[in-house]
Amino acid sequence: MSNRRDFMGMALGAFTGLGALGALYAAKRTWDPLPSVKAAGFATIDLSNVPENTLHVEKWRGKPILIIKVAKNSKPNTAPNGNDKNAYDDKRLITVGGHKFMIVVGLCTHLGCIPDYFPDKHKFICPCHGGQFNAAGEVLKAPPPSPLVIPPFKIDGTKVVLGEEGPEYKKLKESGLVS
Amino acid sequence: MAHFDPNARPFSHKWLNERLAIDTLKRVLSTEYWIPKNINFLWAMGMVLAATFGMLLISGIFLLMYYVPTTKEAFDSVNYTIMSQVGYGWLWRHIHGVAASVVFLIIYIHMFTGIYYGSYKRGREMIWISGMLLFVTFSAEAFSGYMLPWGQMSYWAGMVITNLFSLGSLHLNGLVEWIRGDYVPGQAFLSRFFMLHVLLMPLIIIGLIVLHFGTLRIPHVNNKDGEEFDFEAEAEKWKAGHRKESKVIPFNPVFLSKDVFVLGIYFMFFFYLVFYHFEFAMDPVNFDPANGLKTPPHIYPEWYFLWSYEILRPFSKNVGLIWFGFAQVIFFLLPFLDRSPNVAPANRRGIFKIWFWLLLIDMVGLTIMGKLPPVDPWSKFGTVFAYTFIALWFALPFITKMEKPVGGK
Numbered sequence: 001m002s003n004r005r006d007f008m009g010m011a012l013g014a015f016t017g018l019g020a021l022g023a024l025y026a027a028k029r030t031w032d033p034l035p036s037v038k039a040a041g042f043a044t045i046d047l048s049n050v051p052e053n054t055l056h057v058e059k060w061r062g063k064p065i066l067i068i069k070v071a072k073n074s075k076p077n078t079a080p081n082g083n084d085k086n087a088y089d090d091k092r093l094i095t096v097g098g099h100k101f102m103i104v105v106g107l108c109t110h111l112g113c114i115p116d117y118f119p120d121k122h123k124f125i126c127p128c129h130g131g132q133f134n135a136a137g138e139v140l141k142a143p144p145p146s147p148l149v150i151p152p153f154k155i156d157g158t159k160v161v162l163g164e165e166g167p168e169y170k171k172l173k174e175s176g177l178v179s
Numbered sequence: 180m181a182h183f184d185p186n187a188r189p190f191s192h193k194w195l196n197e198r199l200a201i202d203t204l205k206r207v208l209s210t211e212y213w214i215p216k217n218i219n220f221l222w223a224m225g226m227v228l229a230a231t232f233g234m235l236l237i238s239g240i241f242l243l244m245y246y247v248p249t250t251k252e253a254f255d256s257v258n259y260t261i262m263s264q265v266g267y268g269w270l271w272r273h274i275h276g277v278a279a280s281v282v283f284l285i286i287y288i289h290m291f292t293g294i295y296y297g298s299y300k301r302g303r304e305m306i307w308i309s310g311m312l313l314f315v316t317f318s319a320e321a322f323s324g325y326m327l328p329w330g331q332m333s334y335w336a337g338m339v340i341t342n343l344f345s346l347g348s349l350h351l352n353g354l355v356e357w358i359r360g361d362y363v364p365g366q367a368f369l370s371r372f373f374m375l376h377v378l379l380m381p382l383i384i385i386g387l388i389v390l391h392f393g394t395l396r397i398p399h400v401n402n403k404d405g406e407e408f409d410f411e412a413e414a415e416k417w418k419a420g421h422r423k424e425s426k427v428i429p430f431n432p433v434f435l436s437k438d439v440f441v442l443g444i445y446f447m448f449f450f451y452l453v454f455y456h457f458e459f460a461m462d463p464v465n466f467d468p469a470n471g472l473k474t475p476p477h478i479y480p481e482w483y484f485l486w487s488y489e490i491l492r493p494f495s496k497n498v499g500l501i502w503f504g505f506a507q508v509i510f511f512l513l514p515f516l517d518r519s520p521n522v523a524p525a526n527r528r529g530i531f532k533i534w535f536w537l538l539l540i541d542m543v544g545l546t547i548m549g550k551l552p553p554v555d556p557w558s559k560f561g562t563v564f565a566y567t568f569i570a571l572w573f574a575l576p577f578i579t580k581m582e583k584p585v586g587g588k
Contacts, residue, residue, distance in 0.1 A: 062363035
């Protein structure tokens with residue numbers, strides 16, 4: 001008698017458990033980004049008219065993209081962590097049409113605020129927790145743990161296509177410089 | 180077999196009593212639920228919280244009739260429709276905003292009262308834990324509600340707080356995008372936080388309030404001296420007419436009448452804020468519509484989250500996250516970190532008295548620093564306060580272990 005009850009109990013438990021797992025999976029999938037969100041992931045930006053050492057902001061996947069045509073002398077005025085090299089020599093810059101550009105996702109790698117650019121200081125300062133970056137997106141002051149992220153890009157003449165991985169992006173990725 | 184009198188008049192007392200046992204319910208839940216006499220106004224904070232939750236619920240119902248949860252219309256539905264078109268719409272909004280802020284003030288008073296009098300141990304652990312669960316769910320409710328007007332602070336608080344779930348160097352960006360339903364906070368994010376705010380979180384909160392009341396039943400409410408006495412024996416004294424000698428009073432009507440007096444004073448303060456100083460609960464930054472391409476110059480949470488937010492700031496990202504997580508869970512462990520068997524007010528507990536006041540001052544300090552911009556000297560003070568907070572909790576088991584027994588009165 002008790003064996004039969006145990007069996008019924010376990011069978012009921014197992015089926016209910018399966019159903020619960022299925023429901024959990026469905027709930028998880030319901031919260032996934034929709035296909036339409038995933039698909040609208042490309043932006044083409046013309047860089048031929050971007051002025052030097054001035055912040056240029058574009059939008060890609062709802063995120064701000066920060067672009068600077070980096071000047072020959074882009075040494076930050078101060079660098080609390082000692083990283084005061086000239087941003088112009090940085091390997092993270094992307095050469096488009098003979099000029100060097102910083103192209104990054106404009107969200108601080110600490111918690112996602114947009115850092116402000118100060119052209120005279122050649123640096124970014126984040127308004128939320130005081131993190132700093134140079135004109136190539138490298139960290140000058142914590143708390144951000146890593147440089148500003150370089151989005152996937154493909155160079156097309158004087159334009160870049162964001163969301164597509166071109167050979168230059170793959171090269172940066174191999175050298176571990178994209179994030 | 181239950182007995183039903185066929186001659187009982189429908190809906191008469193007898194008729195209802197036979198069907199619903201209303202006399203038993205009333206006795207068990209109110210007229211014979213015993214509260215100690217030796218208490219002060221701080222023991223009314225539970226009812227003050229229940230009443231404030233009631234204010235939030237009622238004002239929320241009215242706001243819900245005109246609020247539109249879309250990224251295009253949310254801002255205007257709040258700031259234009261509700262504020263200037265709906266008759267008395269401003270009243271519901273100001274009650275809702277003020278109550279959301281004040282409820283945390285009372286929660287903190289309620290918590291620190293419990294810490295001061297040792298009302299979290301010797302059978303009262305579940306009261307403390309269910310109360311902390313309410314603190315967490317109220318926090319989630321406050322955060323999800325803050326998203327709804329879809330202003331600049333809504334958007335950027337949503338961005339910053341959801342980014343915490345990437346868990347630093349673990350780079351769980353997939354998890355962050357899953358929570359948002361998009362790469363950045365957008366329509367999917369607003370809709371799901373709307374659902375959480377108006378349905379799921381309130382359901383959980385109501386369930387937890389019932390649990391919190393339930394946890395009080397067996398250990399009973401603490402008293403000003405942490406004195407342990409036989410509630411049954413004291414209740415018998417009261418029922419036998421020896422009301423002066425008894426150490427207890429019934430919840431209804433005696434304790435409730437004290438509660439109602441405190442509620443009266445509280446609501447004067449509450450409605451003074453609603454009518455004359457609602458602006459403290461309305462951040463000016465959130466009167467700009469959300470813009471994903473422009474960060475406000477200084478992002479800060481509402482005042483009640485500042486102390487834990489300030490614990491994030493002085494450290495590098497991963498370390499900051501670890502201490503932030505620590506700050507979120509450590510209060511849950513209070514009944515187990517306090518190694519002393521004493522249930523007594525902090526001023527009779529030696530070093531614990533200093534610990535209590537240091538913790539309180541430290542959290543006020545963290546709150547003030549969290550509001551100031553992240554520049555020196557404020558960030559230096561913030562760092563000191565953050566380290567002090569951590570050190571206090573690590574010290575707690577040791578100082579309470581050394582504590583001498585204090586006799587109750």
